[in-house]
Amino acid sequence: MDKGTTVLNAGAVEIAMAYRTDLMDDQGLCVQVYGSIEGKDTEILRFDCFDQNPHFHYGPENHNVRLFLDKTTAGNPLGWTMDNIRHKLPAMIRRSGYEALATAVEASPISAATLDDAESQGRDLSRSGRRTVHHMMPEMVDGDKIEVGNLKFGLEYRHLPQLNDEGMAIHVLADVAGQEVEVLAFDCFKSGPHYHYGPRNQDIRVYWDVTTSGETLRWTLDQFKAGNIRSMIEKAGYPSIAAEVDESRVQDALPQIEARSWELVALNNPSSNGQTDNKKTKAQLIQELESLREQVAAL
Template identity: 50%
Template sequence: LDPTVTGNPLRWTMTQLRRKLPAMLGRAGYEQIALQIDPSQLMPTLDEVEAKACEMAISKRRTVRHNRGTDVIEAGNIRFGLEMRVAGQGDGGMAIHVLGDIAGQEIELLAFDCFRIYPHYHYGPRYKNERIYLDKTLVPDPFKWALNQFKGGKLPAMLTRAGYPTVAAALDEGLIAEKLPEVEARAQTMLSA
């Protein structure tokens, strides 16, 4: 769901269930079930579901706090942190941390986990943690894909989506372009080790 359009995704979902569940079931091919719904019994149950979902959204929220990387390359108001990460189930690989200073504290703004098995990236891993997995069929080399996002000028839009528009606005894209060969070379050295 796009929260820009829907507002709070949980609230939007519960509103749709309260108003349109029978129609949704009918459209999915379950007309007989839709006809058996008793709204007087459904509404209290949906209230319970919403209360539990709200509780879980707060208590079970998953955010991530990565290391900053073993090798850090300054690029104006951001830094690229590079790290060879080991994850569970034999996964792992190069991680690229895009770091910046917010209120005097270094914050990981974006993270690209270029893993062998489950490559993914995070928008705002520390607070927002919107994680997007890459399909290895479409993106066979996640590290190259991440670098191509930087080279293709996607960093400002990605930082804005992560919740850091002021960092995005202050980027020195010329300096970043100058630093990317160093990021790539250092990462390749780490990958070869």
């Protein structure tokens, strides 16, 4: 782990910080305590104040003991981190395996002003560094935003030439404080298929393993059919919207959503005839059956 680019001199140690967005399924501020060990700038402690799985490391360059935070009892991860740096830093440095450095910090504690500055800068970085995604839906055709109770399902076939990728996207939208906000997004791309919990909020990205999930558009539609949309919206950070989802209306609208989704795939992939997992639609099967009947009648 590289040293954070925001660095504060704190006497015997330095406090370094950086906001991490390189983890697709998580993000958050990284707070590091550095000290000089035998002339080498060494990471002594690291606090990963992530949204989903906050944790901290004793001695990342030594024995690297990693422990997870329980947000229910610890509260805000950055607040917990700064409280422990303020009051328990020497003990934590000792557990990391650096007795002499712990003694030096005890002899010359970090000033309250420096700690206040570190916390203030950390909170600023947490606000300014947050990764969100705002899908503008430029390729959505008029009429392809289907209203279902308190939700809207936006259907769009996306082309991303800059990534050499394309595929069907389903945007689940809801009203948040008077604004239409995307609460879930399913990007069923050919090369990098993934979905987002709360693109405008936590932006938890999950990349499909197509070996286990199978065709990703079908997987997405199956989640809707199984009644999982409410729990997914809740995980995205919108519990009040999840509570208002009318599941019966969602199920009633699914045939329209499914048919139009496969139609958009077919329109953009003429040779594939729509579905990409070799499963045929009811209409296709009926057409084939009628053709067989005609052939039998002609015998």
